[in-house]
Amino acid sequence: MKFVSYLNKKEERLGILFNDKVYDLQKAASIIKIKLPSTMKKFLEGEDSSMKLARKVFESIKKEKIKSGLKYSRLALLSPVPNPTSLRDGYAFRQHVFTARRNRGVEMIPEFDQFPIFYFGNHNSVFGPGNVKVEDDHLRGLDFELECAIVIGKKGKNITSNKADEYIAGYMIMNDLSARVLQMEEMKLSLGPAKGKDFATTLGPWLVTPDELDPYIVKTKLGNKYNLEMKARHNGKQISKGNVNQMDWTFAEIIERASYGVTLYPGDVIGSGTVGTGCYLELNGTWAIEAKEKGLEHKPVWLNDGDEIELEITGLGILKNKVKKSKSSRSILANKKNLKQ
Numbered sequence: 569m570k571f572v573s574y575l576n577k578k579e580e581r582l583g584i585l586f587n588d589k590v591y592d593l594q595k596a597a598s599i600i601k602i603k604l605p606s607t608m609k610k611f612l613e614g615e616d617s618s619m620k621l622a623r624k625v626f627e628s629i630k631k632e633k634i635k636s637g638l639k640y641s642r643l644a645l646l647s648p649v650p651n652p653t654s655l656r657d658g659y660a661f662r663q664h665v666f667t668a669r670r671n672r673g674v675e676m677i678p679e680f681d682q683f684p685i686f687y688f689g690n691h692n693s694v695f696g697p698g699n700v701k702v703e704d705d706h707l708r709g710l711d712f713e714l715e716c717a718i719v720i721g722k723k724g725k726n727i728t729s730n731k732a733d734e735y736i737a738g739y740m741i742m743n744d745l746s747a748r749v750l751q752m753e754e755m756k757l758s759l760g761p762a763k764g765k766d767f768a769t770t771l772g773p774w775l776v777t778p779d780e781l782d783p784y785i786v787k788t789k790l791g792n793k794y795n796l797e798m799k800a801r802h803n804g805k806q807i808s809k810g811n812v813n814q815m816d817w818t819f820a821e822i823i824e825r826a827s828y829g830v831t832l833y834p835g836d837v838i839g840s841g842t843v844g845t846g847c848y849l850e851l852n853g854t855w856a857i858e859a860k861e862k863g864l865e866h867k868p869v870w871l872n873d874g875d876e877i878e879l880e881i882t883g884l885g886i887l888k889n890k891v892k893k894s895k896s897s898r899s900i901l902a903n904k905k906n907l908k909q
Contacts, residue, residue: 569626570774571738573608573646573696576638580650582608584622585774586629589637596634597625608775609651612737612834615722619737619777647696648740648775649719653835655691655769656826657715657744658684660817661810663844671853684817684825686838689744690766694837699892700745700768702873705901707893709748710871714800714846714879716812717742717771718819720836727827732820733792735832738775741879741887742839745769748849748870749901763900771837773885781883786813791820796882798843802869803876807851810843812881 570585576592582605583590593611597604602621605611611618628634659665659680666676702710721737744765751764778792786793793813800808822838845851852868859866871877873893880886 569777572774573648573650575644580607588640590640591629591637599634600628608649645697647694647771652691652837653833655689655837656686657689657839658686658822658841660815660841661843662816664842668850684822693768695770696772697888700889701892701894703894705899706747711746711748711848712877713744713842714808715742715839717839720832725831727823729790729820729824732823738777740771740775741881741884743770743879770889772887776884791818799880801878808845
């Protein structure tokens with residue numbers, strides 16, 4: 569199944585996408601005498617029972633017992649999970665980590681191959697397709713990050729990797745927008761990312777249940793991988809290409825570590841981290857090295873006001889966002905204490 573969250577008369581609604589039409593889950597369920605909630609948050613709280621009932625609704629839609637669908641292209645889409653209970657972002661692609669460090673002239677960290685890591689993002693700054701408002705300081709090195717994400721579908725603690733895939737409700741595309749000047753300035757203090765990444769993470773356009781991705785599955789002893797091609801386009805030009813199966817740490821392994829001594833809840837979102845070539849931070853470094861070898865100079869490329877960024881993953885759709893500068897001209901980069909020696 570493919571789930572979407574959208575606005576209908578300014579009210580958040582949850583629907584099932586089928587053949588370019590979206591069927592309001594709560595209303596469709598009532599037609600076949602089933603009770604289901606109207607939002608993704610409440611739906612996920614129902615865990616496996618909600619999903620089983622949704623499948624009954626989906627079967628009725630496919631058999632044309634339910635015909636009251638809305639045209640998908642006309643809907644105002646939200647993030648499939650508009651209000652995550654938490655937001656973690658992993659660091660699962662070795663190629664990205666190795667290349668980014670090489671470009672900065674530092675060695676690969678051996679700990680990467682020993683255990684998966686993640687950081688907490690701002691789950692209150694999650695958006696779906698469409699415009700994303702940013703401030704002046706965000707536009708100083710504004711970057712995209714091409715990622716895949718999962719949402720947890722049932723409560724669990726100390727989950728082992730051999731059971732972890734059972735806790736995944738679905739997959740979606742994630743763009744971890746990053747303000748690189750803010751990020752690099754803060755991380756000199758060995759803390760963060762903070763203001764460099766807390767302003768906008770986009771998810772979408774759909775939440776796709778694992779069974780939909782069975783044709784692409786790559787089973788491993790440490791959890792499932794998927795052969796899903798990943799692409800990024802900036803103003804229509806392709807700039808990145810990778811594959812979800814290049815994750816060196818599976819989502820199952822990340823869940824195992826994240827749930828150690830901690831309860832994961834339905835609605836928790838976990839990102840994969842950036843795929844190799846999946847951000848300008850990495851690409852600019854590579855392009856600078858290549859230009860230097862030719863005796864040339866590379867001018868860094870970033871996202872600007874009015875730019876469009878599209879992320880595409882096989883089976884998960886296309887997540888399209890447009891950068892929109894806020895009317896405010898306030899700067900925190902310019903607002904620093906002038907310490908006297």
